[in-house]
Every structure is written in C-alpha cells, then in structure tokens.
Amino acid sequence: MDFSDTPQEAAFRAEVRAFLEANAKRRPPGEFSQRPHQLDGAEVLAAAKAWQAKKAEAGFVGITWDPKYGGRGGSQIQQVIYHQEEAQFDVPRGFCERSVDIYLPTLIAYASQALLDRHLRPGMRGEEIWCQLFSEPAAGSDLAALRTRAERDGDDWIVNGQKVWTSRAHFSDYGLLVTRTDPSAPKHAGLTFFFVDMRSPGIELRRIRQIGGASDFNEVFFKDVRIPDAQRLGEINGGWKVAMTTLQNERLATSEVLGPDSEDLFLMASQLEIDGEPAIRSAAVREKLADWLVQTQGLKYTRFRTMTALSRGKAPGPEATIGKLVGASKLQDIASFGIDLLGLSGAVTDHELAPMDAWFQEAMLYAPGRRIAGGTDEILRNIIAERVLGLPGDVRVDKDVPFNRIPSG
Structure with a gap:
C-alpha cells in the first residue's frame, strides 16, 4: 500500500487546492465535518448548479472522461484527489455529482454520438440533472x-x-x-x-x-x-x-458514507459535560470513542487500498463494497450514541434549538436509508461472499423460469 502522492499526483493536488482556495470557503479547523446540504430549496439548487458550472469550466468535472467527451483524460486517482480536497470546503454538494459519476457514464458506454453531443456538456455543467x-x-x-x-x-x-x-x-x-x-x-x-x-x-x-x-x-x-x-x-x-453498468458506478460512488464521524464525536464529547466535567473524561465514553476510531482508521486505510490500485492503473477490488457495508452501520451507531450523550436534548430536532444544529438527530433518522441505498447490507454481503470469498451462491429457484410464470401476490 502506498500512502504518498506521486510527483504527478502532488502537482494535480496543488492545482485543485489553488482552484478551491480561490473559489470556495474552507471549513475552519475544529468545526464539525461537512454536513450534506438538504436536497430541497430552489436557492440551494441554483447554488449547486452554479458551482458545478464553475468546476466544469476549470476542468474538474469528468476528470477521468476522454477529452472527446469533454473530459480531462485523467486518472481515477485524480478523481479521488479532487473529492478529498473538495470535502474540506463548504460547497453545495449532493445535486449534480451523481449525474456525472453514475448516470452519464452509462450514456457514454451505450448511447450514440449524437446523443452524447446533446447531453454530456449540459450534464457536466449542471444544466441538466x-x-x-x-x-x-x-x-x-x-x-x-x-x-x-x-x-x-x-x-x-x-x-x-x-x-x-x-x-x-x-x-x-x-x-x-x-x-x-x-x-x-x-x-x-x-x-x-x-x-x-x-x-x-x-x-x-x-x-x-x-x-x-x-x-x-x-x-x-x-x-x-x-x-x-x-x-x-x-x-x-x-x-x-x-x-449493471449503472449499478457498478453507483456502488463505487456511494462507498464513502457521509455523516458525523468519530472526529465529530470526539469534538462533541469534549464540549458536553457529564456530572460536571467533559464527557470525554468518562471511561465508558472513551471506550466507545476508541472503538469508532479503530473502525474509522480501518475504513480510511481500506480506501487507501482502492487508491493504490487506481494509481497503478488497476481496477478497484472489493474495498468499495466493504466500505459501504461497514460505513453505513457505523454511521447509525455513532448517531445513536451521539443522541445518548446529548441526554434529554437529544429528543430536540429543531436546528435552531438543538445542540450541534441537530446533526446527530438528523443523521439518526437518515442513517437506516444508507444501509439500503446503493445495495442493502444483505446484497453486499452476498456479493462479498460469492465474488470475493468464492462461497456457493444463494439458491435462486426462479432464475431460469419465464417471468410470467413466477407466482406473485
């Protein structure tokens, strides 16, 4: 496993940082991790489209695409580097990225050149979602x-x-x-x-x-x-x-689960008090924090394995599936524990009244969905068992039966 950038990757990272520093606001140190913007509201959508257009003009959309499709002709590791750097800035995410990362690549694989000429550029610029x-x-x-x-x-x-x-x-x-x-x-x-x-x-x-x-x-x-x-x-x-082309792109794109992580829990535990002293001094709290720190580091270095494979021009292995499976469950556990730490105020979901802007409460409510979207826990375990470990496949009695003869209802 290689933890360092190559000279070419370091140069690209510097280019990305220069663009972001000039066009976006960096999150201050000690602030909670970036929270996904609510997928609602015309103003937020307009801001997301404007940011997408600015990225496209600078050449940071479709980084891995062939230049004949409007891309940069770059590597997968360059795409990963861009996401790493952008995550440190407060920009409107969650609106346009899936079009470029998941859906438009399906068009590139199967659509005519006339359709690509019509749809790729508007999709890259956020003009079409x-x-x-x-x-x-x-x-x-x-x-x-x-x-x-x-x-x-x-x-x-x-x-x-x-x-x-x-x-x-x-x-x-x-x-x-x-x-x-x-x-x-x-x-x-x-x-x-x-x-x-x-x-x-x-x-x-x-x-x-x-x-x-x-x-x-x-x-x-x-x-x-x-x-x-x-x-x-x-x-x-x-x-x-x-x-399957679309689903493979989706599982790679959703392998990193966004939400409060162990570092956010550390920050909250240092700010909250239990029995008159910071919660982080409690041995029981520190024990839980240590468990999630170990999981977080495990996921981090598992992603590094993917990055190493990509930087060497190889296809990613099962790491994306593992990351999504472990990360979604960890998010649910961290959100639940965060609410427990908040005590009675953990029941308050009003963003203006609740501590930490009700982030842990919000995460607790959307976390179960992360274990379904992009492949349920059960499906991902089957994929790992059958395609990675080589275990016998599930019995599928309806696989070769005409669909209109399969019982329903």
Whole structure:
C-alpha cells in the first residue's frame, strides 16, 4: 500500500487546492465535518448548479472522461484527489455529482454520438440533472423482478408502471429507466433500458415525506408514456447488462458514507459535560470513542487500498463494497450514541434549538436509508461472499423460469 502522492499526483493536488482556495470557503479547523446540504430549496439548487458550472469550466468535472467527451483524460486517482480536497470546503454538494459519476457514464458506454453531443456538456455543467428509475414496490433488492412494461409501437415504446424511492426525481430533467419488454423470458433476460425526459406527458411525481422532514425521494408513475426508440440504451431485452453498468458506478460512488464521524464525536464529547466535567473524561465514553476510531482508521486505510490500485492503473477490488457495508452501520451507531450523550436534548430536532444544529438527530433518522441505498447490507454481503470469498451462491429457484410464470401476490 502506498500512502504518498506521486510527483504527478502532488502537482494535480496543488492545482485543485489553488482552484478551491480561490473559489470556495474552507471549513475552519475544529468545526464539525461537512454536513450534506438538504436536497430541497430552489436557492440551494441554483447554488449547486452554479458551482458545478464553475468546476466544469476549470476542468474538474469528468476528470477521468476522454477529452472527446469533454473530459480531462485523467486518472481515477485524480478523481479521488479532487473529492478529498473538495470535502474540506463548504460547497453545495449532493445535486449534480451523481449525474456525472453514475448516470452519464452509462450514456457514454451505450448511447450514440449524437446523443452524447446533446447531453454530456449540459450534464457536466449542471444544466441538466439525471436520476435513476430502477426500484419498484415489488422490486428493490431483486431489481430483476420489476414489472414496469414497455411495449413497442412503431418507432416509439409505450411505458406503463411505477417506480419508487427515486432520489432527486422532482428536480431531475432526465432519468435512466429499466423496463420489462418480454414477460415470457426469464426475469433477467426480458429487460430493456432507456433514458426518458422527466417532463414527458404521462409521468406523475409524488414526493415521499421522510421521517426526518426531508422529501428528496419520489414515487414516479408512468401512464402511456412515449419514449423514442432512439433513447434506448443497449439491445432490446439486453437491459440487465446496461443496468449493471449503472449499478457498478453507483456502488463505487456511494462507498464513502457521509455523516458525523468519530472526529465529530470526539469534538462533541469534549464540549458536553457529564456530572460536571467533559464527557470525554468518562471511561465508558472513551471506550466507545476508541472503538469508532479503530473502525474509522480501518475504513480510511481500506480506501487507501482502492487508491493504490487506481494509481497503478488497476481496477478497484472489493474495498468499495466493504466500505459501504461497514460505513453505513457505523454511521447509525455513532448517531445513536451521539443522541445518548446529548441526554434529554437529544429528543430536540429543531436546528435552531438543538445542540450541534441537530446533526446527530438528523443523521439518526437518515442513517437506516444508507444501509439500503446503493445495495442493502444483505446484497453486499452476498456479493462479498460469492465474488470475493468464492462461497456457493444463494439458491435462486426462479432464475431460469419465464417471468410470467413466477407466482406473485
């Protein structure tokens, strides 16, 4: 494992720092880690789009993309370096990054040059935002069980069905959509992949109010929605392969779980008092802090393994899956313990009244979702067991059965 930058990487890091210092505000030392901006509000969205455009102009969007697509032609490790440096600044994140990191690479892999010319630059600049129309009420972890239908009608496809838990759909311009086009084929074989204009006639959005008060998830209903065949990505009934491209990019992008971490808990424990003295002097508190410090360092050096592989031009290994699996659970535990430390004030969720801006309370409410998004704990454990450890796969009795013969209800 290599912990140091190469001369080329050090030069790139200096370039990134110079750009950020000139265009963004650094978080002061001793301040809590960056909290994700709430995915709501026109002003925050406008600020995020403006920041995305500024990054694109400076060449820090699509860092790994081929220059013919508007990218920099850089390495994966340069992308990691940029994220490391940007995390130290107070910038509006969480709106445009997924379009570039997850969704547009699917277009690059499967779309025509004409479509790439039309959509890549607006997506890179934040002028168009994309979402992912995958999960359904009966198809979450088992994505291949989806039932949204697409039927051919000349040069168009007519789509009917429902998607759910679609993040950011309410301010997205386009969405990646996987549908069932051959119910008589086995469930993985009868799927076809499209992208769709989210303002198409027949699309209805219903925002889902979450327990923490935010509303960045959506139900999306399709009623006789027409999609041109030109917006199909991949072969007819070959959509599972395209979906796997998107999911692989998603799991790499979501491997680092944002939220209060061990350093934030140390800071809070040094500020709060228990029985008239700082909480950090309690042996029980220090024991828990030590446990999470060990986990945090383990995740840090596991990510370094990924960075080392990327810097040597190799594909990342299972580290991203491990990081997401461990990090999401750790976030939930840290948020719970932070609330316990706050005592009775831990029940207060008003940002203006609660200590620490109610960050730990907020994290406690959204943390369970981090164990679902981008692959549930159970799915990730199966991936590690089967693809990393080489253990026997789960029994899948419906794998080769025609989808319309699989019992439902």
